[in-house]
Amino acid sequence: MKNEKEVFDMNFKNFIPGQSVDCVIIGYDQHELHILVLKWKGLDVWALPGGFVEKNEDLSTAATHILKERTGLNFSYLEQFYTFGDVDRRKKEELEIKLGNSVFFTEERMKWFLQRFISTSYLGLVDMDKCDLKPDLLSDLCVWKPLKEMPILIFDHNEMVQKAVSHIKVQVNYLPIGISLLPKKFTMKSFQLLYEAILNKSLDRGNFQRKMLKLGILNRLEKQLTGAANKAPYLYSFNKEKYKELLDKGIGFIN
Amino acid sequence: MKNEKEVFDMNFKNFIPGQSVDCVIIGYDQHELHILVLKWKGLDVWALPGGFVEKNEDLSTAATHILKERTGLNFSYLEQFYTFGDVDRRKKEELEIKLGNSVFFTEERMKWFLQRFISTSYLGLVDMDKCDLKPDLLSDLCVWKPLKEMPILIFDHNEMVQKAVSHIKVQVNYLPIGISLLPKKFTMKSFQLLYEAILNKSLDRGNFQRKMLKLGILNRLEKQLTGAANKAPYLYSFNKEKYKELLDKGIGFIN
DNA sequence: ACAAAAGTGTTTATAATACACCCATGA
DNA sequence: TCATGGGTGTATTATAAACACTTTTGT
Numbered sequence: 017m018k019n020e021k022e023v024f025d026m027n028f029k030n031f032i033p034g035q036s037v038d039c040v041i042i043g044y045d046q047h048e049l050h051i052l053v054l055k056w057k058g059l060d061v062w063a064l065p066g067g068f069v070e071k072n073e074d075l076s077t078a079a080t081h082i083l084k085e086r087t088g089l090n091f092s093y094l095e096q097f098y099t100f101g102d103v104d105r106r107k108k109e110e111l112e113i114k115l116g117n118s119v120f121f122t123e124e125r126m127k128w129f130l131q132r133f134i135s136t137s138y139l140g141l142v143d144m145d146k147c148d149l150k151p152d153l154l155s156d157l158c159v160w161k162p163l164k165e166m167p168i169l170i171f172d173h174n175e176m177v178q179k180a181v182s183h184i185k186v187q188v189n190y191l192p193i194g195i196s197l198l199p200k201k202f203t204m205k206s207f208q209l210l211y212e213a214i215l216n217k218s219l220d221r222g223n224f225q226r227k228m229l230k231l232g233i234l235n236r237l238e239k240q241l242t243g244a245a246n247k248a249p250y251l252y253s254f255n256k257e258k259y260k261e262l263l264d265k266g267i268g269f270i271n
Numbered sequence: 272m273k274n275e276k277e278v279f280d281m282n283f284k285n286f287i288p289g290q291s292v293d294c295v296i297i298g299y300d301q302h303e304l305h306i307l308v309l310k311w312k313g314l315d316v317w318a319l320p321g322g323f324v325e326k327n328e329d330l331s332t333a334a335t336h337i338l339k340e341r342t343g344l345n346f347s348y349l350e351q352f353y354t355f356g357d358v359d360r361r362k363k364e365e366l367e368i369k370l371g372n373s374v375f376f377t378e379e380r381m382k383w384f385l386q387r388f389i390s391t392s393y394l395g396l397v398d399m400d401k402c403d404l405k406p407d408l409l410s411d412l413c414v415w416k417p418l419k420e421m422p423i424l425i426f427d428h429n430e431m432v433q434k435a436v437s438h439i440k441v442q443v444n445y446l447p448i449g450i451s452l453l454p455k456k457f458t459m460k461s462f463q464l465l466y467e468a469i470l471n472k473s474l475d476r477g478n479f480q481r482k483m484l485k486l487g488i489l490n491r492l493e494k495q496l497t498g499a500a501n502k503a504p505y506l507y508s509f510n511k512e513k514y515k516e517l518l519d520k521g522i523g524f525i526n
Numbered sequence: 527a528c529a530a531a532a533g534t535g536t537t538t539a540t541a542a543t544a545c546a547c548c549c550a551t552g553a
Numbered sequence: 554t555c556a557t558g559g560g561t562g563t564a565t566t567a568t569a570a571a572c573a574c575t576t577t578t579g580t
Contacts, residue, residue, distance in 0.1 A: 032289055035356075035389055075356025075389060099354040099391050101290075101330025134290055134330060136354045136389075186521075190441070204532085223570065225533070239577095246531040247577035266441070271569070459559085478543065480560070494550095501558040502550040526542070 028128045031068035036135040037078045038066035038173065040097075040180035041087070043144035044197040047209045048162045050144060051177055052086070053169065055157035061114055062167040064176060066135070067152070079138040086158055088148040093141045093196045097183050098176075101134040105172045120154075139180045141196035184214055189268045194233075195254050201237060203249040204228070211270055219270070231269070233259045283383045286323035291390040292333045293321035293428065295352075295435035296342070298399035299452040302464045303417045305399060306432055307341070308424065310412035316369055317422045319431060321390070322407070334393040341413055343403040348396045348451045352438050353431075356389040360427045375409075394435045396451035440469055444523045449488075450509050456492060458504040459483070466525055474525070486524070488514045 041052035053062050065086045069078040076096065083091055108130055115121045115129060144160060151158040161167065166177060184191055193214065194207055208224045228234055237251040262269075296307035308317050320341045324333040331351065338346055363385055370376045370384060399415060406413040416422065421432060439446055448469065449462055463479045483489055492506040517524075 032387070032389075034287055034289065069356070069389075071387070072358055074358055075354065096354060099330065099351060101324070101391065103327055103329055132287070132326070134287075134389075134391075136356065186445075220570065220572085221532085222534075222572080226535095227569095241578080242531095243579080244531080245529065245579035247533075249532060475543070475545085476559085477545080477561075481562095482542095496551080498552080499558080500552040500556070502560075504559060 028068065028125075030070050032071055033128075034131055034133055035069050035075075036066055036133045037069060037075065037082060037138065038064045038100075038135050038176055039079060039083055039094075039138045039140055040064060040177055041083065041140040041142060042180070042184065042197070043142055043147070043160055044210055044213065045144050045160070046162075047206070047213060048164065049181070049213050050160040050162050051166065052147075052149070053159060053161050053167070054086075054151055054155040055159075056114075056154055056170075057156045058118070059114055061170050062173075063155075063170045064173045065152070065158070075136055076138075079136075083140060086150060086152065087142070087146075088150070089142065089146060091140045091142060093192050095139055097137055097139045098179055099134060099136045100172055100176065102172075103132060105135070106133060107171070111170075137176050137180070139183060141184075141192065143197060143199055145199060185216075188214060188270055190263060190266055192259070192263060193269075195256065195259055201251045201253055203240065203251060205249060207252070215270065228269075231258075231262060233262060283323065283380075285325050287326055288383075289386055289388055290324050290330075291321055291388045292324060292330065292337060292393065293319045293355075293390050293431055294334060294338055294349075294393045294395055295319060295432055296338065296395040296397060297435065297439065297452070298397055298402070298415055299465050299468065300399050300415070301417075302461070302468060303419065304436070304468050305415040305417050306421065307402075307404070308414060308416050308422070309341075309406055309410040310414075311369075311409055311425075312411045313373070314369055316425050317428075318410075318425045319428045320407070320413070330391055331393075334391075338395060341405060341407065342397070342401075343405070344397065344401060346395045346397060348447050350394055352392055352394045353434055354389060354391045355427055355431065357427075358387060360390070361388060362426070366425075392431050392435070394438060396439075396447065398452060398454055400454060440471075443469060443525055445518065445521055447514070447518060448524075450511065450514055456506040456508055458495065458506060460504060462507070470525065483524075486513075486517060488517060 039052075043050040043052070052065055054065055055062055065082060067078065067082040069075060073081065076094075079094060079096075080090065083089065083094065112126070112130060115126060121129070149158040149160075163177075163181065166174065168174065169177070184193070188211070193210065194202075197210060198207065204225050207228065208219060208221065211224070212218055233255050234252045235255055237253060239248040240251050241248045294307075298305040298307070307320055309320055310317055320337060322333065322337040324330060328336065331349075334349060334351070335345065338344065338349065367381070367385060370381060376384070404413040404415075418432075418436065421429065423429065424432070439448070443466070448465065449457075452465060453462065459480050462483065463474055463476065466479070467473055488510050489507040490510055492508060494503040495506050496503045
């Protein structure tokens with residue numbers, strides 16, 4: 017287990033200088049998209065999960081590695097989507113003030129954090145329920161925030177979130193949206209609401225249902241009695257083989 | 272003008288260590304896509320145009336800057352598409368042998384070239400006729416090669432080309448294909464052949480023509496008498512405003 | 527019996543596809 | 554006048570979109 021002492025033993029000699037990785041991890045709950053964020057220790061500073069790249073590890077391995085530490089999972093969908101490389105993407109002065117108070121930030125460590133970083137961003141899609149969240153050494157909170165209630169994030173992290181969200185919107189027919197974000201069993205309604213949350217528009221219930229059934233990616237399971245005074249919906253699971261086949265061919269789920 | 276002396280004066284202290292930029296520049300001629308490549312001085316080594324990033328320049332500025340030097344142009348379409356960050360993407364041993372013979376590669380320079388580099392790749396689309404090609408300091412040739420006759424490129428550069436080409440295929444409806452790759456005046460036939468080259472499949476002539484005309488992105492100009500024993504085709508130019516408007520909305524050119 | 531939401535059906539509009547037809551051109 | 558390729562027309566099919574009808578559930 018990591019502890020306070022480890023934080024103070026932390027050093028950066030095994031990392032590539034100037035290169036970082038940040039992750040926009042998207043989950044879905046209560047009909048809303050959520051983003052995984054961290055709060056820095058003792059500060060009102062929010063940031064995306066991220067880290068540095070070890071000298072002997074691939075960029076993608078670094079992302080996998082960072083997310084394994086934060087969520088306990090190996091992500092089934094994790095893909096690089098953009099590299100942020102502007103000179104002034106980390107506002108040095110702002111950062112210096114924020115870090116200045118902490119005992120952790122010795123002069124040497126300060127120097128590391130104040131250098132120019134080029135950050136490659138990864139997009140992950142995950143079933144929130146499967147995650148076992150743990151803050152990193154510099155943070156005291158690691159939580160899901162609804163996309164619509166995003167706090168102000170440090171540096172260009174809000175831009176990263178925006179870019180990732182518009183990415184899944186554009187690429188909606190080529191990404192394993194349902195299979196990554198929904199639990200094993202789900203209703204057609206929640207499947208539809210997921211697409212509506214991503215596309216930010218309402219879809220016709222009848223047409224959605226017919227289209228998804230016609231694609232052959234769903235297994236119809238038992239009915240789910242909800243206790244409400246209406247017809248019980250079926251539960252569905254994904255036919256993974258068929259789903260992946262369609263994704264590879266790039267067949268459209270939604271127009 | 273750059274000359275041999277300048278090569279020997281070249282040093283790397285103004286560059287960010289470990290970070291490079293490579294460019295997949297796509298042109299279109301004789302019904303085929305072409306890629307801009309360089310041949311290293313005195314060696315049978317081919318590579319994409321690329322370079323390093325100055326300490327005080329943005330990543331995108333570095334790409335713009337590199338291409339200005341190679342082609343004399345400021346690209347109207349130039350976009351980052353992937354960052355290659357595997358530990359062993361540059362095969363050190365191979366590189367060491369290739370560079371070992373050159374007088375340019377002093378120990379210090381060798382050390383620079385043999386470090387691990389993370390390379391961010393940019394995709395550019397350009398009218399080949401507008402380019403005024405110039406090799407870089409390490410190369411003696413800077414030429415267009417037809418995509419179907421790509422030489423073996425150094426490192427992972429062939430992978431970069433493949434990734435860029437499949438990127439434009441997938442993104443075909445969102446990229447300024449015609450306006451970037453065709454000359455000012457062109458025939459409907461050459462416009463169609465361009466899409467066929469990208470999509471690698473044949474399209475129906477009548478339907479293509481009707482669709483493009485209906486989109487309202489084309490201005491019909493004078494007829495072009497080719498000298499051939501058949502009806503003379505019209506020349507067209509692009510209605511740039513309408514074209515960009517459609518691109519922004521993401522309206523489909525081709526299915 | 528009623529409201530509410532699920533599941534399915536039907537109609538209409540729009541777009542994709544295939545191919546046919548006529549026209550201009552130079553030998 | 555013939556072959557060739559360009560421009561346009563049309564019939565067929567497939568898909569999207571809108572909405573209506575029926576079924577199931579608990580009160």
